[in-house]
Amino acid sequence: MTKDKIFDECVEYFSQPGFKRALELIHRKYRSLGRFSGKIILENPSEEEKEALSRYLRRVLRGEKVVIDVKDFAVTKFQDTKFSRLDFKSILSAVLKKEVITKKEEKELENERVSDFFKSLSAHFDKDENAAVVLNAFKENFKSFESFYKKYSQKEFLEIMKKVIEAILKKPQSPETLAIFATRVTGNPHFFDDEQDAGKIFLKLLSIINGREFPQNAEEKSELLFDNNILIDELSNWCLLYNIGGYIEDGKEDEGLKYFSNQKKPIILPLYTIKDYKGFFAYSNKLVVVENPAVFSAIVQRVPAISAVCTNGHLRLSAKIIIGSIAKTDIPLLYSGDFDPEGLLIADKVIQNFGARPLCMDENHYLLALSQNKIDERRLEMLKNVKSAQLQSVCQKMKELQLAGYQERIVDRIVEEL
DNA sequence: ACAAACGTGTTACTAGCACG
DNA sequence: CGTGCTAGTAACACGTTTGT
Known part of the structure; x- marks a missing residue:
């Protein structure tokens, strides 16, 4: 046999x-x-x-x-x-x-597969020193990419990683939109869209290389990419301005913004336009930042000499760039927003990030602005994230009354203060 | 004595909700 | 409709216990 x-x-x-x-x-x-x-x-x-x-x-x-x-x-x-x-x-x-x-052999086998994967990837970027740095960052943080590694076949993942690393090596020297950038690197304008895995992987690796946390929300995402000369939402991310100028190059004032200021006309700038300025400044000796467009409108009409920025809700990248730039010119920054958890959180950010002073946001003004609108428990929870000392007493009062207050009701007081 | 299993505490994702 | 928040859940790492 x-x-x-x-x-x-x-x-x-x-x-x-x-x-x-x-x-x-x-x-x-x-x-x-x-x-x-x-x-x-x-x-x-x-x-x-x-x-x-x-x-x-x-x-x-x-x-x-x-x-x-x-x-x-x-x-x-x-x-x-x-x-x-x-x-x-x-x-x-x-x-x-x-x-x-055995389980041990299984692990070893898996390690071998991963190491083979790294070898193929390195081979693709042969002798490129910049690539070596990126590859190293990827290897050292491989854990955070493991879920993607498991999701795809090794071959598919290899192709994605080749493009992601290539993209990091070819990141633009001057601002470029994500779609154009993605097309340049991969031929597909949507390749790095953030709902795609390739986009998530790209953001993750980019944040590691920049030594930052992974972006937690859309704004942080915009910011990370913007700092790497990549623009997203370049037309929908905008900011409302009044009496504010900009520098095209160092020391050279932009005639367009100057013209609108002289005409006392508010304007909206999208990120796409903002990217071309070297910096911004206020024509007035102080800058007032407000959350609400109606209040912005009232202030602009009644105090025409003021310089103002309207965040229109949450602080977006466009507003951050402009406020941040003006903050560097060492003029006082004033912030006024609604008295609800979201409003206080925005105020907190402006105070923390740009050293702004709260304007009419104390306990007395809260009581004046008070409405009958209830704030539920869940939203009140958010107040614990407010860090600024200047806002603590009004937070306390809000927890007590559980009612929202609105800027519109205290416009007169805000105008008086300016 | 060693590795595996177990339990616990922490972190990363996901879904659902309220707001503008 | 998109966004940011919280809370629930899954994944993970660590230290201890168990079994051979």
Whole structure:
């Protein structure tokens, strides 16, 4: 009889249904121990199982529980069969139709696969020193990319990573929109869109290389990309300005903004336009920042000499760039917003980031601005994120009253202060 | 003595909700 | 309709316990 024939015969023998459960358990034991030892326990064995196992182990098995010594099963008793020249492990593998390896071997195998992956990736960027830096950052932080690695086949992931790393190496020297940038690098304008995995991976790696946290929201995303000369939402991310000038290059004032200021006309600038300025400044000796466009409008009409920025809700990148730039010119910054959790959170950010002074945002003005609108528990929770000392007392009062207050009601007081 | 299993505490994602 | 928040859940790492 040839070796193959006896192997097949052996597989057939162990494939009988009575062995199935026992062999599965033996397989599990081997995975954890790395050898055939220990005990397995079959609860409630069927007659079929008892019969098959009794015959093989040459002892009578009965009762609700069958305990089998794995070493006895796989080594001692196996030696006594006519299959003794065969390897029990390969038989087990053939019967269960799966690999018989330990957890440790499994890990090592996986590590090897990952290391092969890195090798192929490095090979693609052969001798490029800049790439080596990026590759290193990727390797060292591989953990945070593992979910993507698992999601794709190695080949697919390799292709994605090639493009992502290429993109980082080719990031623009002067501002460029994401769609144009993606087309330049990959031929596909949507390749790095942030709902795509490639976009997420790109952002992740970019944030690591920039030594930053991964962007938590749309604004942080815009900001990270903007700092790398990539623009998203370049037309929808805008900011409302009044009496504010800009520098085209150092010291050279922009005539366009100057014209609108002289005309006392508010204007809206999108990120797309903002990107071309070197800096911004206020024509007035102070800057007032407001959340609400209606209040902005009232202030501009009644105090025409003021310089003003309207954030129109949450602080967006366009407003941050302009306010940040004006803050550097060392003039006082005043902020006024609504008295609700969102409004105080915005105020907190403006105070923390740009050293602004709250304008009419104390407890007294809160009481004047008070409405009947209830604030629920969940929204009140947000108040605990307010860090500024200047806002603590009004936060306290709000938790007490659980009512919102609106800027519109205190426009007169705001105007008086300016 | 060693590795695996278990339990616990922390972190990363996801879904659902309220707001503008 | 998109956004940011919280809370719930899954994944993960660490230290301890258990079994051979």
